[in-house]
Amino acid sequence: MTNQNVIVSDRKPILGLKTITVSVSNSSLFSSSPPTAYFTFPRRKFLKLHEDNLGAAKIASWVDSMRDSSPTRLRSSSHDSVSDNDDKTSWIVRFPSALSMFDEIVNAAKGKTIVMFLDYDGTLSPIVEDPDKAYITHEMRDVVKDVALNFPTAIVTGRSIDKVRSFVKLNEIYYAGSHGMDIESPSNENTYGERKQGVLFQPARDFIPMIEKVVKILEEKTKWIPGAMVENNKFCLSVHFRRVDEKRWAALAEQVKSVLVDYPTLKLTQGRKVLEIRPTIKWDKGQALNFLLKSLGFENSEDVLPVYIGDDRTDEDAFKVLRERGQGFGILVSKVPKDTNASYSLQDPSQVSEFLKRLVEWNRKTVGEE
Numbered sequence: 001m002t003n004q005n006v007i008v009s010d011r012k013p014i015l016g017l018k019t020i021t022v023s024v025s026n027s028s029l030f031s032s033s034p035p036t037a038y039f040t041f042p043r044r045k046f047l048k049l050h051e052d053n054l055g056a057a058k059i060a061s062w063v064d065s066m067r068d069s070s071p072t073r074l075r076s077s078s079h080d081s082v083s084d085n086d087d088k089t090s091w092i093v094r095f096p097s098a099l100s101m102f103d104e105i106v107n108a109a110k111g112k113t114i115v116m117f118l119d120y121d122g123t124l125s126p127i128v129e130d131p132d133k134a135y136i137t138h139e140m141r142d143v144v145k146d147v148a149l150n151f152p153t154a155i156v157t158g159r160s161i162d163k164v165r166s167f168v169k170l171n172e173i174y175y176a177g178s179h180g181m182d183i184e185s186p187s188n189e190n191t192y193g194e195r196k197q198g199v200l201f202q203p204a205r206d207f208i209p210m211i212e213k214v215v216k217i218l219e220e221k222t223k224w225i226p227g228a229m230v231e232n233n234k235f236c237l238s239v240h241f242r243r244v245d246e247k248r249w250a251a252l253a254e255q256v257k258s259v260l261v262d263y264p265t266l267k268l269t270q271g272r273k274v275l276e277i278r279p280t281i282k283w284d285k286g287q288a289l290n291f292l293l294k295s296l297g298f299e300n301s302e303d304v305l306p307v308y309i310g311d312d313r314t315d316e317d318a319f320k321v322l323r324e325r326g327q328g329f330g331i332l333v334s335k336v337p338k339d340t341n342a343s344y345s346l347q348d349p350s351q352v353s354e355f356l357k358r359l360v361e362w363n364r365k366t367v368g369e370e
């Protein structure tokens with residue numbers, strides 16, 4: 001019997017796959033007797049062709065999904081620009097700008113503690129070609145620092161904490177790295193004047209050696225594909241294809257698939273021009289949000305207003321948790337209509353900065369009036 005493990009997402013059926021594990025046994029490949037015509041082939045050759053076709057179809061659906069933005073961009077029913085504009089208008093009515101809804105948001109915050117959750121790439125820093133150069137501006141850093149001085153604040157990212165901290169360089173905030181699988185509290189100065197960040201939760205510690213191994217294998221297997229880049233995010237990893245010619249996306253997906261069949265405890269999810277590989281544990285940015293609210297003493301509290309701002313498919317887990325809690329607001333950063341669980345939208349990091357500044361000003365005024 002051969003066991004063929006197929007890559008999965010626990011959230012959305014990603015890359016067109018819903019299956020978790022496909023067990024293909026030679027005797028059980030056919031649910032009933034195979035059609036007679038197939039017996040013109042030797043049986044083993046037929047099975048091989050059958051598996052190859054399944055594999056090719058799978059890769060084709062991966063590539064289709066790689067073409068989509070993240071979260072999935074809503075497709076217009078027509079190709080003309082008038083109906084495109086209609087689609088945009090109806091989307092912005094459903095997910096209005098958090099700037100135009102500012103008064104509603106702060107009204108909902110009256111008498112409550114705002115807890116701010118911020119994604120990094122595409123939210124605090126613009127999306128750039130080279131993931132190692134996704135710098136935050138000085139202005140945005142100052143804004144985030146002000147936010148953290150006014151409200152408990154966490155950066156929730158797919159990056160490793162070390163990497164994101166090297167960009168953000170702030171001590172006053174919580175960091176939830178590796179899609180929430182690595183959570184640290186703000187750093188405190190000890191009696192020797194050293195700053196120490198406290199690890200709060202690392203549910204996937206056992207996976208570190210496996211992630212390191214898979215990073216090495218994938219670096220080797222993709223080095224012939226120009227533009228491909230593998231990023232070690234400590235408890236997970238990213239295979240970037242933003243700079244890969246679209247003609248080679250299928251080849252890249254094939255390499256990733258060929259590695260993952262040997263690692264059934266890893267799964268594949270998708271971000272913005274990136275394939276993300278992570279442990280199959282039930283933990284994501286939404287769980288990290290719940291964990292942080294609990295750590296802050298707001299587990300069953302009505303006195304809290306969590307606000308989560310993010311641009312990516314992985315942020316949808318957190319938007320969904322907010323909807324389930326019936327508390328707070330998810331804000332999707334996007335210029336184009338996308339399928340989302342957020343309540344409001346902002347177009348880009350400069351609007352995120354404007355929104356955060358207004359929130360800080362509002363809080364200072366409110367505290368001053370008390």
Ligand SMILES: O=P(O)(O)OC[C@H]1O[C@H](O[C@H]2O[C@H](CO)[C@@H](O)[C@H](O)[C@H]2O)[C@H](O)[C@@H](O)[C@@H]1O
Pocket residue numbers: 119120121122126127128129130131132134156157158159231233237238240242271272273274276312314
């Ligand atoms: O949760 P996030 O903070 O949004 O992290 C998700 C991924 O972000 C990074 O990749 C994305 O940003 C890059 C820089 O702008 C861009 O080049 C890439 O195409 C985007 O997917 C990061 O490098 C990944 O490891 C994260 O998984």
